[in-house]
Amino acid sequence: MSVLITSGTYIGEEMQAEFGRIPPAFLPVGSSYLVQHQLRRLGEQDEVWLSLPADFAMDAALARLLEAEGVRIIRIDPTKSLGMSVFQSILEIGADGPLQIVHGDTLVTPPETPPDDCLSIAGVVEQYSWGLVTLDGERVRAVASEHRGDRLTEESLMLSGYFRFSDTAALLKCLSRSDFGFVSAIDRYCRDHAVAGIAAIEALDFGHLKTYYSSRYRLAAARHFNTLSIDGYTVHKKSRDAAKLDAEANWLRSVPAALQPYTARLIETRGAPQAGEYRTVYANFPTVAELYLARSSRFVWQKILAGCREYLDAAARFEGPGETPLAWLVIDKLRERLGQYPGFLPAADERLTINGAPVGTLEDIVARLAETIAAAPARAPAIMHGDFCFSNMLFDVRSDRIVLIDPRGAVRGEQTIFGDIRYDIAKLGHSIVGRYDQIVAEHLVAECDATGRDFTLEVPGGDALREWLEERFFAASAGGAAFDEPAVRAAMVSLFLSMIPLHADNPKRQRTLFANALRLHARFFGE
Incomplete structure (x- = not known):
């Protein structure tokens, strides 16, 4: 059966202030887009169609992701109503078979054996404009739009985002006869067909700022x-x-x-x-990794970067005892992890290339990193988070403040709050320059030839925001340390090499992390 995911317009202005101007299917939820969660929940289908705004510029990584899932795109005028969007989509899909519809801002788990005609319903929990449902037993008798919150009660039932139609041609006629109003067309269809209202279909609504965060919470609690x-x-x-x-x-x-x-x-x-x-x-805030996957504005990112520098400046004011552990963090830990590499990666003495450029052997790379760290200026230890990356930062948009989670808290196996601020800067760089979150989301995937030594990992150009972020990163400093100093660059390369054993459950990602380390090494230390 065909499935249509309706995402032909943009999220509301309130949500755009946090996530940028994106269609709801591309809202970030954890390390994935909402549409990726939707596809996993929908399972195997004959055809999956996704409506998108006609003027939405989809980058190469997104296009590749959808193509790999077999998703077919329908472009829609974003100023048109939902009903008109569905009407135009059906004309392209064809009306000669049954059809499932899932709203692009909703995550649903369809029943295994649903009735031929059914829709999901749920109790009303927030005062927004909903399509209210009247039941006669399990059959839907009427559906009506409700724009006045004072008419909602605890007994009110609403459409919750999943629809299954046995007669798509009839739905097409209902849309036309209802002046392309989606809710009124559903009401008309239910008069002529025995449509079941199913409350057991789990549906999470991400379409409003408040429901986005409550649904995100419920999804995280369940996963x-x-x-x-x-x-x-x-x-x-x-x-x-x-x-x-x-x-x-x-x-x-x-x-x-x-x-x-x-x-x-x-x-x-x-x-x-x-x-x-x-x-x-x-804390009900988005992670900075989620904002990175979205299209948050430069205004938001200026505040995030300012918050990062503010924290690093404050942390650097507290000096710790002894010497900096930078060499242990960057080199010693890496050498220990090299012994845990999977067998499909090349041996340490094999000569490697990335995107056609030679980078020497893994032994050569580690030696260059060690040489760079050994030459780094001495610094007193300072408070170090130890995992200062986007996925471990929350951002409170209302107070323009970062909130850090999941610190390291140990060096050489001993509890401590101290370390080297340059390591935290490198962790920030591994998100911005190293594109770690894009790798986790599989927007960047490396290829390797038959020899296992020649790697390809292209970071698509034309991404103005992310390129701007890289420029701002390398121009910054905090706590007396420049973000572009060689020790920070060496630590970034080391991070990608040393984290490979930690991703043993995903060999494709391990290969990409390795290739990304080669890419960064060639960029930072290549001739």
């Missing part, structure tokens, strides 16, 4: 099992690696008051920390 749970207002993190979580909790507990506005709030009984687990207050 995490053993290591992370979200319950009420708290995040509960636990792991078999008790030492790791104890170090994280100790960092959150121990940072000075001046840095606490930038960190997640630890919840515990004073003097009674729990071993191998901890709780923090749940």
Whole structure:
């Protein structure tokens, strides 16, 4: 059966202030777009169609992602109504068979054996304009638009985003006879067909700012099992690696008051920390990784970068004892991880190329990185988060403040809040310059030839915002450290090489991380 995902207009202005001017299917949810979650929930279908605004510029990575999933695109005038959008889409799809429709701002799990004609319904929980449903038993008797919130009650039922029609030609006629009003066309269709209203279909609404965050919360709470749970207002993190979580909790507990506005709030009984687990207050903010996948404006990104520099400046004011652990963080840890590489990656003494350019052997690369770190200016240790990347930053758009989660909290196996600020800068660079979040989302995927030594990883040009972010990164400094200094660049390359064993569940991503390290090394240290 064919499926139409309706995403032919743009999200509302309130949401655009955070995520930019994007269609709802491309709202970021975790490390993926909403449409990727939708495709996983829909499972195997005969055809999947996605309507998009006619003037929406889809970059090469997005186009490749949809093509790989077999999604067919229908371009729609974004000023047209939902009903007209659906009408035009059906004309392109064809009206000679049954059709499922999923709203582009909704994540649904269709029933395994649904009735031939059905739609999903849910109780009203927010005061927005909804399509209200009247039932006679399980059959839908009437559907009407409701624009006045004072008419909504606890018993009100609404359309929740999933529709299945056995007679697509009849739906086409209903749209035409209803002046292309979607809700009135559904009402007309239900008069002539036995349409079941199914409340058991799980539907998460991402279409309004408030429902976006509540749905995002519900999705996160459902997806995490053993290591992370979200319950009420708290995040509960636990792991078999008790030492790791104890170090994280100790960092959150121990940072000075001046840095606490930038960190997640630890919840515990004073003097009674729990071993191998901890709780923090749940903050209903997007991660910076989500904003990076979206098209947030430069105004938002200026505030994010300013918040990052502000935090780094504040952290650098607190000096720690002893010498900087930069060599251990960048080189020693990397050499340890090299022994855990998967067998499909080349041996350390094999000569490699990236995008046709020779980069020497892995041994050569590690030696160059070690030489660069050894030549780095000495610095006193300072407070270090240790994993200062986009996925570990939340951004409060209303207060223009970053909130940090999941710190490292340990160096050489010992709990500490101190490290080297240049390592945190490199972690920020691995998100901005290294495009880590695009790799995780599989927007960037490397290829390798039959020899296993020649890699290709092209970062598409023409992405003005991300290119601007890179320029701003390399022009910045914080805590007395320039973001473009050689030690930061070396640490960025090392990060991608050392994280490869941590992604053993995804060999394709491991290959891309390796190729990306070669790409960065060629860019930073190539002749």
